Amino acid sequence: MTTSIATEGVLHGWFLRSLRRDPAAVALRVAGESYTYQQIHDHALALAGELVARLGSRPRRVGLLASRSELAYAGILAAGYAGAAAVPLNPDFPAERTQGMIAAADVDAVIADDNGLPLLPVLELGGRPVITETAAPPLEHPYSAEPDDIAYIMFTSGSTGRPKGVPVRHRNVEFYLRFVHDRYGFGPDDVFSQTGELTFDLAMFDIFSAWGSGGTLVCMPPQAFAAVPQFVRKHGITVWCSSPSVISLVRRMGKLTPGCMPSMRMAVFCGEPLLREDAAQWQAATGGLVENLYGPTELTISCSVHKWDPATSPSLCVNDIVLIGTMHPGLDHVLVDSEGVVGAASGELCVTGPQMFPGYLDPRDDAGRFLEHDGRRWYRTGDLATLQPNGELAFLGRRDHQVKIHGVRVELSEVESGLRRLGSVTDAVAIALDGELYAFYLGEERAAADLMEEMGTFFPRYLIPLHYQHLAEFPLNSNRKTDRPVLTARILAARSES
Structure with a gap:
């Protein structure tokens, strides 16, 4: 069985390039421990070797029943190194939901950390091997992958009550990462927060922004949210990424004060609407760049961005919500109004381009989610937006949050x-x-x-x-x-x- 080192056009290639530049640099801090790029790489090769040995061949999809441990992060790389797609599974989710994800993704094996072990007895794994430690020889180096291969699978909520599997290809996330690295100029001196579970696709922003630049990823434990500024100062966080709800949490605790997080040079917020006052107060607390990112999982983490400007952004807000801005270069959008008119000034936001996923794991979930227009396929986000005079988009709410009273x-x-x-x-x-x-x-x-x-x-x-x-x-x-x-x-x- 032959292998080849793959660095271009694949997700784990971002890590491997930083590994070559400085294997002794700290790649991860988690649970009070620090791990170098070399240590994470070696562990990932060992896990990948164990996967291949247990299965007798390359896996297609690997479940990660793990919660922000060193094993979890190494497991993401291990899936890629073994030529498989990573399928994050949250140990805190109900067993029935996790069981559904395992079945829907048809994983070949599961990597489990200490957080995932208690759930194993109630899951029906159908003989799938469970990897908790390694005994087989590690891979000599990672397997190659193709741009159209699936890098990872995330699950989003579905209207049917069952989660929908979203496969993201290497080419989708490669395009995205090139954009964010070019825009923000990440470097080896940057220290990145990691605030969400691995089942939230923003985690991929955190991980591969850090590992693609040779920087350090710092996993934030749940108890640290009671003292965010202290955590940021202790670890020298320079790049922050989270959902906006964290801002109001810090403010309610009386800790969001001007200049309280001086190490932070930039912060991006995504996942839910960013409020005007929240953006203003966070920028005052850091003195750095604040940007509002928008994008569903189906469009690979985020697809549009607005740079907060304290002089102009407040007056541009709609319903107190910061603009979602303009599309990434290479992506196109149209708005479709309630009458189905494409190209309206307001309506459902539809997006196409190289970040768009190929379709749900279950083709039945594709029904009603795509628009055929202008010879192209567009993803219907389900979000309502309006085009502002300055050419940026304003978020109006979810289509399913539009109700009749x-x-x-x-x-x-x-x-x-x-x-x-x-x-x-x-x-x-x-x-x-x-x-x-x-x-x-x-x-x-x-x-x-x-x-x-x-x-x-x-x-x-x-x-x-x-x-x-x-x-x-x-x-x-x-x-x-x-x-x-x-x-x-x-x-x-x-x-x-x-």
């Missing part, structure tokens, strides 16, 4: 913007259920009647929620995004009790 079409993002205008309300989430609007809010607790009366001074009646619940903080999912299903469940529970 008493026959009138309502955008939940507009309701949330109005709630944040209320005195002493610092943030808010609106939920629509059975034709009624429910509001969850942070800040000072006030009587519902007072909130409704104040909203009535600037909103028509159909935009005013009838139900209000004060919270100390919003529930967050494993990707540290606001967990709307949890809030919906609270509404249902309260109904059943009344």
